[in-house]
Amino acid sequence: MKLRPSGxxxxxxxxxxxxxxxxxxxxxxxxxxxxxxxxxxxxxxSTPQWVGLGNYIExxxxxxxxxxxxxxxxxxxLAGVPLRLTFALIVAMLLxxxxxxxxxxxxxxxxxxxxxxxxxxxxxxxxxxxxxGTINQLLFFMGIDQKIYxxxxxxxxxxxxxxxxxxxxxxxxxxxLAGLKNISPEYYEAASVDGANPFQKFxxxxxxxxxxxxxxxxxxxxxxAFMTFTPAYIIxxxxxxxxxxxxxxxxxxxxxxxxxxxxxxASAMAWVMLxxxxxxxxxxxxxxxxxxxxxxxEG
Amino acid sequence: MKKxxxxxxxxxxxxxLAGCGDESSGGTSGEVKEDGAKEDITLRVAWWGGQPRxxxxxxxxxxxxxxxxxxxxxxxxxxxDDYWKKLAPMAAANQLPDIxxxxxxxxxxxxxxxxxxxxxxxxxDGTINVDNIDExxxxxxxxxxxxxxxxxxxxxxxxxxxxxxxKEAGVELNEENWTWDDFEKAAIDxxxxxxxxxxxxxxxxxxxxxxxxxxxxxxFYNEDGTGLAYKDDQLFVDFFERQVxxxxxxxxxxxxxxxxxxxLEDDFIVKGEAAMTWNYSNQYLGFAQLTDAPLTINLxxxxxxxxxxxxxxxxxxxxxxxxxxxxxxxxxxxxxxxDVEANKLIKGDRGVPVSSEILEALKPExxxxxxxxxxxxxxxxxxxSPADPPDPLGSxxxxxxxxxxxxxxxxxxxxxxxxxxxxxxxxxxxxxxxx
Numbered sequence: 001m002k003l004r005p006s007g008x009x010x011x012x013x014x015x016x017x018x019x020x021x022x023x024x025x026x027x028x029x030x031x032x033x034x035x036x037x038x039x040x041x042x043x044x045x046s047t048p049q050w051v052g053l054g055n056y057i058e059x060x061x062x063x064x065x066x067x068x069x070x071x072x073x074x075x076x077x078l079a080g081v082p083l084r085l086t087f088a089l090i091v092a093m094l095l096x097x098x099x100x101x102x103x104x105x106x107x108x109x110x111x112x113x114x115x116x117x118x119x120x121x122x123x124x125x126x127x128x129x130x131x132x133g134t135i136n137q138l139l140f141f142m143g144i145d146q147k148i149y150x151x152x153x154x155x156x157x158x159x160x161x162x163x164x165x166x167x168x169x170x171x172x173x174x175x176x177l178a179g180l181k182n183i184s185p186e187y188y189e190a191a192s193v194d195g196a197n198p199f200q201k202f203x204x205x206x207x208x209x210x211x212x213x214x215x216x217x218x219x220x221x222x223x224x225a226f227m228t229f230t231p232a233y234i235i236x237x238x239x240x241x242x243x244x245x246x247x248x249x250x251x252x253x254x255x256x257x258x259x260x261x262x263x264x265x266a267s268a269m270a271w272v273m274l275x276x277x278x279x280x281x282x283x284x285x286x287x288x289x290x291x292x293x294x295x296x297x298e299g
Numbered sequence: 300m301k302k303x304x305x306x307x308x309x310x311x312x313x314x315x316l317a318g319c320g321d322e323s324s325g326g327t328s329g330e331v332k333e334d335g336a337k338e339d340i341t342l343r344v345a346w347w348g349g350q351p352r353x354x355x356x357x358x359x360x361x362x363x364x365x366x367x368x369x370x371x372x373x374x375x376x377x378x379x380d381d382y383w384k385k386l387a388p389m390a391a392a393n394q395l396p397d398i399x400x401x402x403x404x405x406x407x408x409x410x411x412x413x414x415x416x417x418x419x420x421x422x423x424d425g426t427i428n429v430d431n432i433d434e435x436x437x438x439x440x441x442x443x444x445x446x447x448x449x450x451x452x453x454x455x456x457x458x459x460x461x462x463x464x465x466k467e468a469g470v471e472l473n474e475e476n477w478t479w480d481d482f483e484k485a486a487i488d489x490x491x492x493x494x495x496x497x498x499x500x501x502x503x504x505x506x507x508x509x510x511x512x513x514x515x516x517x518x519f520y521n522e523d524g525t526g527l528a529y530k531d532d533q534l535f536v537d538f539f540e541r542q543v544x545x546x547x548x549x550x551x552x553x554x555x556x557x558x559x560x561x562x563l564e565d566d567f568i569v570k571g572e573a574a575m576t577w578n579y580s581n582q583y584l585g586f587a588q589l590t591d592a593p594l595t596i597n598l599x600x601x602x603x604x605x606x607x608x609x610x611x612x613x614x615x616x617x618x619x620x621x622x623x624x625x626x627x628x629x630x631x632x633x634x635x636x637x638d639v640e641a642n643k644l645i646k647g648d649r650g651v652p653v654s655s656e657i658l659e660a661l662k663p664e665x666x667x668x669x670x671x672x673x674x675x676x677x678x679x680x681x682x683x684s685p686a687d688p689p690d691p692l693g694s695x696x697x698x699x700x701x702x703x704x705x706x707x708x709x710x711x712x713x714x715x716x717x718x719x720x721x722x723x724x725x726x727x728x729x730x731x732x733x734x
Binding site for chain 2: 151
C-alpha cells in the first residue's frame with residue numbers, strides 16, 4: 001500500500017462526497033425503502049405489514065379507478081406529446097429564419113415553459129376555461145352567447161390540461177432550433193438547384209437530419225409527461241374531476257398516499273409507473289433505428 | 300447553531316426532569332425547580348384555518364404566554380389541505396406538535412393508531428375544568444371511553460336563506476316543520492320566479508346524505524365503523540333522485556359549476572345566485588358579512604320527528620402521546636376553554652363555545668349576526684340527538700367514493716339505483732378492512 005495514491009483517493013472521495021451523500025440519502029435509500037414498502041400495507045402510523053404482491057394484485061384486478069387513471073394518463077401523453085413537439089418544431093422553423101427581432105421572439109416563446117409548470121399558471125388556466133372565464137367572454141363578445149362548460153365533461157377538462165402542456169413547448173423548441181441551425185445550408189442549396197419544393201426539402205432534408213433531436217425530445221417529453229402532477233392537482237383542486245377525467249397517474253398516487261394514507265399501495269403504483277415509462281422508452285429506442293438517422297454513420 | 304444546541308439541550312433536560320418526576324412523585328405536577336420557579340418549556344400548537352383565525356389565535360397565545368412566563372409557544376398553522384398533509388409525516392416521525400387541532404374525520408385515524416393521549420385523566424383531576432360543560436358535548440371527542448379530542452365548540456347544520464329572493468318567489472318557510480318536499484318545491488319556485496338556483500348544491504354529500512338518513516331515523520356508519528348502517532338502498536335513491544329532479548329544473552347547480560367556487564366571496568348565496576344554502580351554522584357569520592340581502596338561518600327540513608339534528612363538534616384539541624409536556628398542553632386547553640378574556644377573541648369561530656359560563660359571559664360582547672348563530676345553536680340543541688361517533692378508519696376513502704358516485708349521478712352518467720349499489724359495494728369493501 002502506497003501512501004500517496006490513497007491520499008489522493010481520499011481527496012477525490014472527499015470532493016465527490018457531497019454528491020454521493022445526496023444521491024444516497026435522497027435517491028437510492030428512499031428508492032430502496034419505497035420498493036420495500038410497495039410489498040407492505042403502511043399507513044404512516046403503524047409498522048408496515050408485509051403483504052407480498054397484494055398491492056400489485058389489487059392494482060391490476062381490484063381497483064377500477066386504477067384503469068381509469070391509466071386511460072387518462074395515456075390519453076394525456078399520447079395526445080399531448082406529439083402535439084407539443086409538432087408545435088415546437090413549427091415555431092422553431094419560423095424562428096430559424098433570420099430576422100431582426102428573433103432574440104425577443106425566442107425569449108417570448110420560451111417564457112411559458114419557465115412559468116408553465118408553476119401553480120400560478122395552473123390557476124390562471126383554470127380561470128381562462130372557467131364558466132365565466134376568458135374563453136367564454138371572448139365567445140360572448142364575438143356574439144356567441146353560448147357558454148362552453150369546459151370542466152363539465154371529463155374529455156374537455158382533460159383537453160384543457162393537454163392544451164396547457166402544448167403551450168409549454170419552449171424547451172423542446174429551443175432544442176429544435178439548435179438542431180435546425182446545425183443543418184448545413186448546402187443541402188438546401190443543392191436541393192434548390194435540383195428544383196425541390198419546400199415540402200420536399202422539409203421531408204427529405206429537415207426531418208431526417210433532425211431525427212436525432214426529435215428522438216431526444218420525444219423520449220424526454222414522454223417521460224416528463226407521465227410524471228405531470230401540478231396542473232392536474234391545481235386545476236381540479238386535487239380531486240382529478242370531473243368524473244376522474246383529469247385523474248393523472250401521479251395525482252391518483254398522491255391521493256392514495258396523502259389522502260388515504262396507503263403508502264404501500266402508492267409505492268407500488270410508483271414502481272409500476274417506473275416500469276411503464278421504462279418499457280415505453282425501451283420501445284422508442286428499439287424503433288429508433290428505423291427512423292433516426294445519425295449523420296456520422298452515413299458520412 | 301447555538302440556538303439549535305440550546306433547544307436540544309433544553310429538550311434533553313426537560314425530558315430528564317420529566318423522567319425524574321415520574322419516578323419520585325408518580326407523575327403529578329413535576330418540573331418545579333428548587334427555587335420555586337418553573338422550568339422553561341416550549342409548547343408547539345398547530346391548527347388549520349384562514350387568516351382571521353391565525354390572527355386571533357396568535358393573540359390568545361400571547362395572552363397565555365404573558366400569564367405563564369415559563370411557557371414559550373411555537374405556532375404552526377396552515378390551511379385545511381396542507382395541514383393534514385404536514386401532520387401525517389410528523390406523526391410518522393414521532394414529532395407531532397404538543398397540541399394539535401383535530402377534526403372528527405381524522406380523530407379515528409390518529410386516535411385508534413395510538414398517536415393520541417387519553418385526556419380523561421386531565422378532565423378528572425381538574426387540570427382541564429369541565430364543570431360547565433355538558434356530558435354529551437364532551438363525549439363528542441371520545442372513541443370508546445377514551446377522550447382523544449377535547450371538543451372546542453359546536454356547530455349545527457342549517458339552511459341559510461336569502462329573504463329577498465324567497466319573498467320574490469312567494470315562498471314562506473316554516474322552519475319547525477317543513478318537509479323535504481317543501482324544500483324541493485321552494486327551490487323550484489325560486490327558480491321559476493327569479494331564474495336563479497333555488498339552493499346551493501348539497502356538497503359535500505358526506506355531510507348532507509348522513510343528515511338525510513338521520514331524518515329518516517337511519518344512520519350512515521354502523522356503531523363499530525365496519526360498514527354502512529342503513530340497509531335500504533331506496534333511501535340513497537330518494538336522496539339523489541331529488542337532486543337530479545332539481546338539476547333538471549335548473550334549481551340546483553351541477554358539480555362543475557360548484558367546483559368553480561373559489562371561496563366564501565364566490566358562494567352562490569353571497570352572489571345572489573341561490574336563495575338557500577346548506578351549511579354549518581358557523582358559516583352564517585361570513586355569509587352575513589359578505590351578502591347585501593338580508594339572510595335568515597333556519598332549521599333544515601324534517602329535523603323534528605327523528606331528532607335528526609345534532610351538535611357537531613366543530614373541532615378538537617388533541618395531545619399526542621409523543622408530547623413531553625402533556626400536562627402543560629392540558630393547561631393550555633383549559634385556558635382556551637375557560638378563560639373569558641381569551642374567548643372574547645375566539646368568539647364563535649371554532650363553533651359555539653362548549654362552556655355555559657363562557658357562553659353567558661360572551662353574550663354582551665357579540666354582534667347581531669353572532670347572536671343569531673348562538674341563538675340558532677341553542678334552538679337546535681333543544682331537539683337534538685347525540686352526534687354520530689367520530690368517522691371510522693377509511694372514512695376519507697368512503698367520502699371520496701360517495702363524492703365520485705354523487706358526481707356521476709348528477710352528471711347523469713349513472714342512475715341513482717346504480718349509484719346506490721355501487722356505493723354500497725365500495726363502502727363495504729373499504730370499511731371491511733377495519734373489521
